[in-house]
Amino acid sequence: MKHFWTILSHEIRMLLVNPATYIAAVLFLGVMGVIFSWIVEQYSGSAQEYSPAVLFFTLFWVPVCFMVPLFTMKCLAEERRLGTLETLLTTSVTTTEVVLGKFFASYFLYCALWASTGAYFYLLRHFSDDVRFLDPASIVGGYTFIAVSGLFFVSIGVFTSSLTRSQPVAGICSCALLLVLTLGTNILHDTEMLSTVTVLHPLRDAVDYAHVFQHLDDFCRGVVDTRELLFYLSGTVLALIFSVLGIEARLLHS
Amino acid sequence: MPVADIATAPAIEVSHLVKTYSGVTAVNDISFTVARGEIIGFLGPNGAGKSTTMRILTGYLPATSGSVNLCGLPVATQPDDVKRLIGYMPENNPLPEDMRVIEYLYYRGRLKEVPRRKLGPRLDEILELCDLKRVRHRLIGKLSKGYRQRVGIAEAVLAEPPVIIMDEPTIGLDPHQILIVRDLIASLRGRMTVLISSHILPEIEVTCDRVLIINGGRVVAQGTPAELRRDILGHSTYRIDVAGDIAALPALLAGIEPTLKITETAETAADGFCALTLTTGSNDELGETLLRALTAKNFRVRALSRAHPTLEDVFLAATKRSWDVKDVPAPKRAVK
Numbered sequence: 001m002k003h004f005w006t007i008l009s010h011e012i013r014m015l016l017v018n019p020a021t022y023i024a025a026v027l028f029l030g031v032m033g034v035i036f037s038w039i040v041e042q043y044s045g046s047a048q049e050y051s052p053a054v055l056f057f058t059l060f061w062v063p064v065c066f067m068v069p070l071f072t073m074k075c076l077a078e079e080r081r082l083g084t085l086e087t088l089l090t091t092s093v094t095t096t097e098v099v100l101g102k103f104f105a106s107y108f109l110y111c112a113l114w115a116s117t118g119a120y121f122y123l124l125r126h127f128s129d130d131v132r133f134l135d136p137a138s139i140v141g142g143y144t145f146i147a148v149s150g151l152f153f154v155s156i157g158v159f160t161s162s163l164t165r166s167q168p169v170a171g172i173c174s175c176a177l178l179l180v181l182t183l184g185t186n187i188l189h190d191t192e193m194l195s196t197v198t199v200l201h202p203l204r205d206a207v208d209y210a211h212v213f214q215h216l217d218d219f220c221r222g223v224v225d226t227r228e229l230l231f232y233l234s235g236t237v238l239a240l241i242f243s244v245l246g247i248e249a250r251l252l253h254s
Numbered sequence: 255m256p257v258a259d260i261a262t263a264p265a266i267e268v269s270h271l272v273k274t275y276s277g278v279t280a281v282n283d284i285s286f287t288v289a290r291g292e293i294i295g296f297l298g299p300n301g302a303g304k305s306t307t308m309r310i311l312t313g314y315l316p317a318t319s320g321s322v323n324l325c326g327l328p329v330a331t332q333p334d335d336v337k338r339l340i341g342y343m344p345e346n347n348p349l350p351e352d353m354r355v356i357e358y359l360y361y362r363g364r365l366k367e368v369p370r371r372k373l374g375p376r377l378d379e380i381l382e383l384c385d386l387k388r389v390r391h392r393l394i395g396k397l398s399k400g401y402r403q404r405v406g407i408a409e410a411v412l413a414e415p416p417v418i419i420m421d422e423p424t425i426g427l428d429p430h431q432i433l434i435v436r437d438l439i440a441s442l443r444g445r446m447t448v449l450i451s452s453h454i455l456p457e458i459e460v461t462c463d464r465v466l467i468i469n470g471g472r473v474v475a476q477g478t479p480a481e482l483r484r485d486i487l488g489h490s491t492y493r494i495d496v497a498g499d500i501a502a503l504p505a506l507l508a509g510i511e512p513t514l515k516i517t518e519t520a521e522t523a524a525d526g527f528c529a530l531t532l533t534t535g536s537n538d539e540l541g542e543t544l545l546r547a548l549t550a551k552n553f554r555v556r557a558l559s560r561a562h563p564t565l566e567d568v569f570l571a572a573t574k575r576s577w578d579v580k581d582v583p584a585p586k587r588a589v590k
Contacts, residue, residue: 094334
């Protein structure tokens, strides 16, 4: 793993000097800011069941499904399109190092963007002077969920980027996969048929296990279930292994 | 393999290399050896298997069968060690568009495990060598083709590997830049083993010690340009402007050298001179003998020259010959 740090620092550097990163960051913070101010408006109107932080994190799927594909679609697809992957892999760098370097650079950006939303809570607290608005436990839980689930979401983006030379194809694929994983499991979970038809019970169990919104709820309540951690970590490892295999299979059959 | 063997083994040893993908045989039983410090030219028409062979040499693609050793190390089982011995510039020289020249070379130097301490002076040296000092802070995407090629070459020689493999390094360059690249490659002679593929044949002839011509995945000829001329073409050509009794000439020529024949006769000009092309299987210099014999028989000679076949002629002859050898016709495609 000698080259991992070289690739990671290079990728992070390239992200930081790329104007597209800042455009994405501004869009992300803009959208999240609008969502946050809408939430605060709701709370100022009438009393609500949950704390504003919980509602804010419930909308995590909006940036996940649209921002993650945007900044991961480039990582491997672009290298393949330009042919620079060939120059990279003809040094003593392994495919695993390349994939891990790209993955952690994207994950760094993902975490940095989410971390900057912490400013909203700070501003709210600063100007409202009302601690009831802010429940530190759910904020910490929410951010932990974002950090843990982010591993899996970003790895899905990296995986789809390893499958194709075309950035738009990679972006659309990861957007679709992420929508299925977040909203898809939520819709399936609410489907009555899964509980009424006995044959579908294994599917119901699987959907329960992968129900991302339920995981968020648990984290926000301060419940850190190792099964959920295992779900995200094993999913991440699997997606990254498939990314490595995706690149190597292309080399074998190119 | 002991260290001593690694230091003395030939730079590149390819034996019975075969590469097939999806039913197509791109490389078909290629064998060749390249000595240390040699500059070797890799010639072949498009689709001959040049790039595939080069990619296998670098360990980027696995071979279907056969063995490839670089400096005594087998590429198939020790790809990581082999990659440290190679500087490779792929076809079309892919470079990241959004990096500056110096940043890119620094990054590549780190990946090639050049110690941080040595990297700075080495970068200065390489920028000087490749004449890139003026553009060191420019974005690669905004460089002209010539500069991009030089960045690719600089990257290949950066870590001073014993073997440099370059796939068409001079493609798309103007004559002035070709000259610079040629000098650059020539400056590596003796220190590094260089394998270059090119379509520009005079270029190969000037730069390379030895030439390897491949066609249809097979080696069809190899040797120094002079050897190839002799082996492939097998004849020398003379051009002569002569006035006199042309009809008596064949007998006179047969007297000088039995294989010397007239192959082309131009129309006789108003002043009585006629341009002839003579060929002979002999490689000896016949110019002086010919001149003496002709003047002794009262022929008037205005010009006499020995034509030097270019590598282009050799290349065309070698690749044509290999096509002639292939007697199996291509399978007809089914009409939908």
